[in-house]
Amino acid sequence: MLNSDRVLGKGFRVLGHSIREQPRLFSIGVAGSVLFSVLIIAGAYIVGAIIGHVVVPAIDHRHVGVAALAGGAGVIFGVSAAKVLGLFGRRLGAGAMQFRLQATYRRRVTRRYLELPLAWHHRNATGTLLSNANADVEAAFYPIAPLPFAVGTVVMLFVAVASLFFTDWVLALVGVGVFLALLGMNIVYSRLISPRVSAAQRLRAEVSAVAHESFDGALVVKTMGREGDETQRFAAKAGELRDAMIRVGRIRGLFDPALDALPSFGTLTVLLVGAWRLRQGAITVADLVSVAFLFTVLAFPVRAIGWVLAELPRSAVGWERVQNVLTATGDMAYGEAELAADPKPATLRFENVDFAYAATVPGRGPSGTSEPAPSLGQPVLHGVTFEVPAGRTVALVGPTGSGKSTIASLAARLVDPTAGSVYLDGVDVSDLAHESLAATVALVPQVPFVFDDTVRGNITLDRPGVDDAGAWAALRVAQAESFVSALPQGLDTTVGERGTSLSGGQRQRLTLARALAGGPRLLILDDATSAVDPRVEAAILSSLRDGGAGASVLVVAYRRATIALADEVVYVEHGRVVAHGTHAELLATVPGYADLVTAYEKADAEREREKAYDEPPANSNNPSATNNKGIS
Template identity: 70%
Template sequence: MLGRAIREQPRIFAVAVTGSVLFSLMVVASAFVVGRVVGEVVVPAVASGSVGTGALTLAATALFGISVLRVVGIFGRRLGAGYMQYRLQADYRRRVTRRYLELPLSWHHRHATGTLLSNANSDVEAAWHPVAPLPFAVGTLVMLVGAVAALFVTDWALALVGLAVFPALFALNVAYSRRMAPRQARAQRLRAEVSGIAHESFDGALVIKTMGREAQETIRFGERAGQLRDALISVGRLRGIFDPMLETLPSLGTLAVLVVGAYRLRQGAIDVAELVSVAFLFTVLAFPVRAIGWVLAELPRSVAGWDRIRRVLDATGEMPYGDTRLDAASSAPATLTFTDVGFTYEPAEAHLPGAQVLGEVSFTVPAGRTVALVGATGAGKSTVAALAVRLMDPHSGTVRIDGVDVRELAADSLAATAALVAQVPFIFDDTVRANVSLDRPGVDDEAVWAALRLAEADGFVAALPDGLDTMVGERGTSLSGGQRQRLTLARALAGRPRLLVLDDATSAVDPRVEAAILAGLRATETGGPGASILVVAYRRATIALADEVIYLEQGRVVARGTHSTLLATVPGYADLVTAYEQAEVDPDRQPTYDEVTPLTSSTLEVDQ
């Protein structure tokens, strides 16, 4: 870890270490300057009762000069170490985030959002935390070598005292680090779990309140928070044992120097100046030596954080894009083709079997046509929608847009051609304008208003206090469900896609408004051809607007045709559509599980 940090930021590390070494050498030098001042200025002044101005001036100048150099060293060390630490943290947060964007949805499905937030935040912070005291520790090692050399030059007996104290400090730090490592690793893991539970509670606040699960969620969070508290207390207790010992050893060394030094002084082996220098040296060494302990103490937490980051950086399964580009100048609707597509969700744990969602799905959305995808819960409709815009890759078969395999398309070409409006709308804590435009080139206010009109959202946006500049709050809390859906639809339309995939994207919108939206999508305001549309639908009125309906059961296409044809010839389709229609007419009546989901073992596995 430390080697990686140095290799990635060599110049900044060199500045920090230079400052630290300068400080350390001045610490050793200050001890001998103080000794000389005491021996040659203070002691004679006490003996004679007077002191020369020249001697005082020289002593003051020497002490002031060393102090200035120490300040310069501290400035260089702290500025370099801090800059190096925060630069590494910022760099690795970007690396982790970029890796998240490269990994497929199947990987994200196996990892809680709170854990991913912890990886990018507290784990990165922990991984590079030892970088701050590292230059100080390197300088301290130089200082210790210089101090031991100075001790041998002064007196061999005092040097032996130093050789006894310094290895003891290292041994104590190593023992401390070994015992701290498992405690820090457990605390770091619990931080991620607490973050994960908290994020789940925030995201699911509406569900939790609706189901009356506040008490259970509070208990669940409290239990894990209590475990984290206990883990941190365990860390604190260990520090409480070792910190006094680390503080005491240099003081014991100073006491030993005074005892041995007084004996050597009586023997005439050393003078007062040398004794004061050595004693002062042990006194000023107490704080810098702690820097080594700081590095060793943070290493267990650092390694734990790095292991969690590396699991993200080393994760496999990214979806490389090709180089093929569709005609960027074309505004004609695109053709979407599924050929024998199969998909299986990977399990959260490797030893568990995956859940097959799609099997040999084949259909076509012709250019300029609207196709409705209908099926019971767990039939694979949302998976089809995700595959259509290549949020995931099929495990078998191919998905083509205008005859080109989506895996061969360049990323920007695919994004410019196809757009997905997801089942759950996501609104950023920003203005209406920013939510629709996403700072895309060419999407000016005129394009934003055109998209809002097409999504039947211009009316409520115009009525907002600040229009396009209105802040909509975290996840659009100031908007209704239907308004959020229309805003996310406008976001997709602002890019003028040639293929539009709607995954139940208008479920919270009034049926009359939904009909107006779908009618508007067929032919745009400019009179040009509308986009091809694949819509996951439940409402009979929505399904009836489609040119063709594809009926899915247990991940397979079992029927296709017009709405009226399927209603008359496919009992399962008729029962499903009727059940949803009755639920809309009578909101108090809940459809039975039999009405919306065939009771088969495979369907139950998908639902689970």
């Protein structure tokens, strides 16, 4: 961890940066604050002057002029009115500045999320990215809220000290002493408190991470009856957070009253020293009262400096995390090349493609501040070469964990190969413009993703040329027409996070429709019908075939019927293409492939054999068999 000096320095740089970015709002805030502060000092002197020049003579002579009295009251009220103006300027200026900076940086961070490649996303936990755009941005600009107040206070302190010197140099020295003590105490305070606040902040993130994970896995927790253990795990973290917060509280609890009392001690000193100076004839009663009053009114604004200082370390950490995103490298640059837009199927070719996912850092906490090094992990693909000729359907088959989904991602250029190349119509996909690539290829992922939007929005994604008629046509092919028309508002029904919940199969069909609606020239289905019943899948596949989408298709599949639709099969095992050819060829020559696709037949045969040995069947004398008729 950085030491507190450097953190404080960093925090000041964040402030400087913020001021340069919003100079106008900062000026409004400071102007308001200075106006307010100057009026506080002026107010003290005005009260002193009114007491000295109006009150004392009036009470002494038992007479007062109406003009003097009304004038005094008017001035006091006028000062308050001007203070209100200052307040508006200070607080609205500061707030506007803070909110604007937050919004600006949220935009920048989220822009960056959209620019950075998927490989970068894989290296960073979702929770971390969410807090970068939200909590970290917020923390970075937290000290902005009291900043104009603090700057105004500093100005006020200078004015106050100057005015003190103008009144009496001895009292001025008392003032300087008190202000220096206040400043010193604030610095000590922020140094003591900042590591404690950071620790609490870290624990807060951990509490949140435990809750997130536990709620995500609620079904497992419940079915395993582990609610008690999970509660203990959570309670332990919540307890650590409690202790950390109490440690923060001890420091805050000590310094708050001390900082409050310091100006009061100043006032007492002024009283003592002032009496001595009064006796010497160096000052008047009015001077003394003014100075004493000044100390009282200054006590509160001086705290503003402390607020800024106390927030600086948190701000520096937040800023650093935000900068990590903004300066992250490894952009996946898109090229300029465009593919012909005429509606004919595309050719996809893999040439000697290697791929390794970036190594994930084990045990990376949710509060990880530094970006994990993008070192390469275990390779998952080795020299993959195959082709999907224009207009053909190729099935990608392989055992669980053999690299099929990775090949699908590479084909849509969600990730880039570590070696080798992927070509679309003979053009290296890394040379293609993003628009051209997206218009050509559509990927339907294994786990469907539904946007928090209407059904229409989810299907059209506001892509040019996709209208309602196109959306309905796509829904029809994806066998989603009937359930969508049964939704309360049809295409206008909101689905996703805050809308109607859809079943897994419905989500899959919706994402399938999204892919079809764009009229892609290459369709990639990554086991995209796994949550759909065989009969529904059969209907989808025959529609795809009969509808003639005019697309080449790469389909990751286990089902024989899906494979049967393919012109060619590419068989992968452990990240290598073991064989390709027609289904019949592979069945005859590749034992691994044959085992995989005939698994069910083999199981049938096995069962038949067992039954032959194991007569009568185990369940023939089953008592439940007699219950059959009772059920309907």
